[in-house]
Each structure stands twice: as structure tokens, then as C-alpha cells.
Amino acid sequence: MATDLKSLTSNEFNDWCPGCGDSGIVLAVKNAIIKTNLDPHKTVIVSGIGCSSKLPHLVNVNGVHTLHGRAIPFAEGIKLANPELTVLLDSGDGDTYGIGVGHFISAARRNTNIKLFIHDNGVYSLTKGQASPTLPEGRQTKSLPAPNINGALNPLSLAIMSGYNFVARAQSYKVNELTDMMVKAIQHEGLALVDILQGCPTYNPEFTSAPWFNTHVKNLPSDYDGFVKDPTNNEEVNDKKLNAIKLLLSENPDNMHTGIFFQNEDPDTFENRLKKRNMPSPLSQKIMDQDGNPLTDIEPLLKSLEV
Numbered sequence: 001m002a003t004d005l006k007s008l009t010s011n012e013f014n015d016w017c018p019g020c021g022d023s024g025i026v027l028a029v030k031n032a033i034i035k036t037n038l039d040p041h042k043t044v045i046v047s048g049i050g051c052s053s054k055l056p057h058l059v060n061v062n063g064v065h066t067l068h069g070r071a072i073p074f075a076e077g078i079k080l081a082n083p084e085l086t087v088l089l090d091s092g093d094g095d096t097y098g099i100g101v102g103h104f105i106s107a108a109r110r111n112t113n114i115k116l117f118i119h120d121n122g123v124y125s126l127t128k129g130q131a132s133p134t135l136p137e138g139r140q141t142k143s144l145p146a147p148n149i150n151g152a153l154n155p156l157s158l159a160i161m162s163g164y165n166f167v168a169r170a171q172s173y174k175v176n177e178l179t180d181m182m183v184k185a186i187q188h189e190g191l192a193l194v195d196i197l198q199g200c201p202t203y204n205p206e207f208t209s210a211p212w213f214n215t216h217v218k219n220l221p222s223d224y225d226g227f228v229k230d231p232t233n234n235e236e237v238n239d240k241k242l243n244a245i246k247l248l249l250s251e252n253p254d255n256m257h258t259g260i261f262f263q264n265e266d267p268d269t270f271e272n273r274l275k276k277r278n279m280p281s282p283l284s285q286k287i288m289d290q291d292g293n294p295l296t297d298i299e300p301l302l303k304s305l306e307v
């Protein structure tokens with residue numbers, strides 16, 4: 001049976017607020033699965049905790065709703081255990097860039113082939129709208145008693161500096177553009193980040209509405225080129241990174257861009273590095289005993305650790 005929107009839609013109740021940008025994001029995820037011909041049985045969506053993290057319940061693929069800030073290591077573990085799976089991750093800005101920021105940075109050092117779709121609305125919406133790490137200083141959202149006293153973290157420049165090879169921004173109310181960005185992230189070999197400016201009409205209505213995004217967020221200039229043509233050319237890689245960071249530094253919260261800021265098709269994924277070390281084959285290829293425990297031959301592993 002062909003995969004279509006109907007077959008990808010689960011029977012679970014969607015309790016997002018009316019007008020929530022998460023609804024556009026879940027539609028884009030389904031569109032991207034269809035456009036990239038992913039087999040639902042070989043696709044996994046991992047999430048952490050937050051409004052956004054309910055997404056795996058709503059899509060008829062494999063899903064894991066994990067712990068606050070810990071979605072990335074779950075996703076990495078799934079990919080390493082069964083590299084045949086396509087692993088997507090949907091979590092929020094509070095989850096990923098707050099408590100999970102250590103995992104967010106370390107993920108770049110490994111470059112596992114997983115795709116991060118981060119729903120970025122500037123607030124911890126599930127717990128009534130406290131300021132998240134991406135809420136700019138001075139902004140007062142609905143449930144803050146005073147303007148935000150903290151400065152904002154820029155997840156895109158942090159990702160580039162950490163070593164991400166696909167760094168993009170999109171927004172939740174432009175579903176077609178968001179779908180295209182997700183497709184490109186899925187087709188990229190290695191770790192990919194799509195930071196999604198997401199509407200939260202309940203707790204951050206002023207700065208995340210569709211009209212606000214339409215006024216303050218525009219596409220990258222047509223002559224901007226963040227794509228590295230020769231990944232072996234360090235000079236080109238560093239120039240492209242520097243350009244992207246300069247552009248991000250020139251932005252302010254009232255003037256942002258969407259598009260791919262930096263892309264480098266570096267095939268040095270964690271999976272490939274493991275293969276080069278002749279590590280034991282992934283868990284999914286192991287024979288199980290009758291209790292479901294993998295019959296793992298640890299000899300090659302011990303040998304690879306010998307000094």
C-alpha cells in the first residue's frame with residue numbers, strides 16, 4: 001500500500017491548541033516522509049518532553065517519547081543499533097537548547113546520521129510559558145511577570161561552531177517550505193539541524209504569529225551560498241562557516257532569515273567511523289537467544305580497544 005497522508009495519520013487525539021504551529025510541523029514531517037519515499041516500518045521519530053514532543057504519537061511510524069533533554073542520545077542509540085532506520089527527532093527549544101544542550105553540542109562531534117527538527121517558540125509551552133533559552137532579552141511573553149532578563153542563545157551559530165554539517169532555519173506556518181527543508185535534511189548524509197520558528201498562540205502570541213513572522217522573517221538573500229563544494233578543502237569549509245556566522249550575527253530578533261545557512265556533505269559519519277574500526281555489526285543484525293538477548297560476540301570490540 002502506498003504511503004500517503006491518511007496512512008501516516010494515527011488515531012491519537014491531537015491536544016495542541018488551535019493555531020499551534022506544531023500542526024504545520026507534523027504535516028510537514030508527513031509530507032517529507034512521503035516525498036523521500038521512506039518506509040514507515042523503517043522510520044523512527046524520537047522526541048523529548050514538551051508540546052512538540054507529542055508529535056511521534058500522531059504519525060504512523062515507529063516512535064519513542066523519551067525524557068526531557070535526552071532525545072538526542074536515544075536517537076543516536078537507535079541509529080547505531082539499526083543503521084537501516086531513518087531516525088527523525090522532534091523536540092522543543094527548551095528541551096534541546098536548555099537541559100539538552102550538552103547532548104546538542106556533543107552530537108556534532110559524532111555526526112550520527114539523525115535529523116533534528118527543533119520546534120522553537122521561545123517558551124516552555126507545556127509548563128505554562130516560562131522563557132526558554134531562545135527568548136530574546138527584554139521580551140515579555142504572556143506568563144512572564146517582567147521582561148526576560150536573560151540573553152538568548154543562537155542555536156544556529158552554536159551548531160555551526162560545534163561542527164554540524166547541515167544547519168537550516170524554517171518556520172512552521174510555511175508548510176511547503178518547511179517540507180522542502182526537511183526533505184533536504186533527510187537527504188543529507190549525517191547529522192542535520194532544522195530550527196523551526198514555531199507559532200505558540202497561547203504563550204508567545206505576539207512574537208510567533210504568522211503575520212509577525214511574515215514581517216520579520218525573510219528568506220536568505222538569493223546570492224547567499226552556504227553549500228561547501230569540496231569538503232576536503234578546509235579553506236572553503238571555514239570560509240562558508242564564517243560567512244554563515246557573520247550573517248547570523250547581523251540578524252536581530254526582529255530581523256531573521258530562513259534557509260540553509262551551512263551545508264557540507266562530509267561523509268565522515270559516526271557509523272562510517274565505526275565501520276572503519278571493524279567494530280562488531282549493529283545490534284539489529286545480531287542473532288537473539290530465545291529470551292531476546294543478543295548473542296553478541298564481544299571479541300572484535302575488545303580487540304579494537306587494545307592499545
Ligand code: SF4
Pocket residue numbers: 015016017019020021022051052121125126199200201202203
Ligand atoms: Fe502549541 Fe503553545 Fe498550545 Fe503548546 S501551548 S500546544 S506550543 S500553542
